[in-house]
Amino acid sequence: MSVNDYHLSLRIALSMGARFGYCYENAYPAFFAFPQLFEPHGQFVEGWIVFEDADQRVVLMEHGWLVSNTGHKVDPTIVLALDSGQPLYYFPGVARSWQETDALENELFPHVRFCGYGEDGMGHPGYRAAYASALHMAQSRLTPAKEFVEVRASTVSADPASGEEPAGVAAIMMVVPRQIQEGCQGHEQYHPGEPGDR
Amino acid sequence: MSKSAYELLLQRAHQVVQAAGMFGEFTTSERFSLRVENEPYMALIIESHPTPDALVGEKRRVLVAHYAVSGGRELPDPELEMTDTGFPIRLRQTAFGVMETPVLWRDATTGHVLVNMRAKRDMAELLRAWAKNIKAQGFIEAASRIVSTGDGGTVALTIQPASDAMTGRTQWGKTEKECLS
Numbered sequence: 516m517s518v519n520d521y522h523l524s525l526r527i528a529l530s531m532g533a534r535f536g537y538c539y540e541n542a543y544p545a546f547f548a549f550p551q552l553f554e555p556h557g558q559f560v561e562g563w564i565v566f567e568d569a570d571q572r573v574v575l576m577e578h579g580w581l582v583s584n585t586g587h588k589v590d591p592t593i594v595l596a597l598d599s600g601q602p603l604y605y606f607p608g609v610a611r612s613w614q615e616t617d618a619l620e621n622e623l624f625p626h627v628r629f630c631g632y633g634e635d636g637m638g639h640p641g642y643r644a645a646y647a648s649a650l651h652m653a654q655s656r657l658t659p660a661k662e663f664v665e666v667r668a669s670t671v672s673a674d675p676a677s678g679e680e681p682a683g684v685a686a687i688m689m690v691v692p693r694q695i696q697e698g699c700q701g702h703e704q705y706h707p708g709e710p711g712d713r
Numbered sequence: 714m715s716k717s718a719y720e721l722l723l724q725r726a727h728q729v730v731q732a733a734g735m736f737g738e739f740t741t742s743e744r745f746s747l748r749v750e751n752e753p754y755m756a757l758i759i760e761s762h763p764t765p766d767a768l769v770g771e772k773r774r775v776l777v778a779h780y781a782v783s784g785g786r787e788l789p790d791p792e793l794e795m796t797d798t799g800f801p802i803r804l805r806q807t808a809f810g811v812m813e814t815p816v817l818w819r820d821a822t823t824g825h826v827l828v829n830m831r832a833k834r835d836m837a838e839l840l841r842a843w844a845k846n847i848k849a850q851g852f853i854e855a856a857s858r859i860v861s862t863g864d865g866g867t868v869a870l871t872i873q874p875a876s877d878a879m880t881g882r883t884q885w886g887k888t889e890k891e892c893l894s
Contacts (some may be wrong), residue, residue: 520808520809521809586839588810588812590809590810592744593810600783602783602786604810604811604812605810605813606831607814610835628753640820641815643820643822644818644820645815648813650815
């Protein structure tokens with residue numbers, strides 16, 4: 516368990532004023548606020564996490580986080596809810612480069628839901644596979660005493676008094692230029708022996 | 714043509730298994746598992762089993778891993794599952810939380826076999842360094858100290874400390890690890 520990654524994420528979370536439940540709002544600006552960490556080889560990742568909370572619940576959550584230039588995971592959201600030693604599993608579905616992420620300014624997140632892969636993003640094979648793996652992990656951790664909870668991204672709550680925090684971030688505008696659609700891809704049907712198959 | 718990072722890692726796994734004298738079991742056993750202790754490094758685990766679903770025509774799956782122990786849990790650091798030809802299937806790494814990255818899988822909806830080329834490319838550098846380290850850290854030599862027992866199991870010995878090696882005292886029964894084959 517990398518305590519350094521956890522502490523780095525926590526420092527970023529505190530410096531950015533991150534809030535739990537707003538993973539995309541936390542991660543996206545952090546990606547550009549710390550170019551020494553993320554430019555030019557960092558990645559913005561949309562996928563799923565599985566963890567257990569203090570109420571004996573196994574939580575499967577749609578989630579966004581970052582990967583640094585040197586391959587370290589930076590998650591300024593989950594550190595607000597979990598200790599460094601708590602079981603936590605990440606299942607990346609769509610990873611975008613710095614350039615692809617830069618092109619998503621003012622776009623909706625999780626962006627996989629807004630670039631031609633269906634309302635839930637499950638038309639994206641990698642996103643769907645990540646969900647299946649996450650669900651398998653969550654089910655493997657269930658016991659009769661534990662409750663299963665699945666949290667999908669949503670728009671910001673229309674009822675702030677409800678006290679429920681959304682997993683996603685509110686829409687600003689919805690423009691899907693061609694380069695972004697391409698940025699959503701990256702999974703191909705396997706054809707052995709073709710260029711790149713090494 | 715030079716070998717890919719994945720082929721290098723598979724080659725290294727073969728070298729370790731061969732050094733342990735267990736290549737036959739590695740290629741035929743229903744559940745092969747070899748643990749090579751090599752202080753001060755984390756033990757190297759090599760497993761193989763018949764494939765449950767031939768994604769690219771493979772007969773078997775191979776797993777190569779180190780596991781860190783934290784809070785009583787074994788955490789992959791890292792763990793790669795690949796085909797018997799070295800094509801990566803899934804990488805698991807621990808860095809505050811376990812991250813599982815699928816590379817090759819069968820889509821549950823379409824039945825097509827899909828490959829995440831970006832993930833495959835991104836992890837190549839890590840796996841190339843790992844393959845290099847397995848050799849440089851002496852895991853092949855450590856595996857050569859594994860001695861078969863009469864009951865079909867094997868016993869893996871850690872490398873003797875230099876002082877003990879000088880005196881010729883053996884470590885039998887002191888550091889043995891059961892390996893399933």
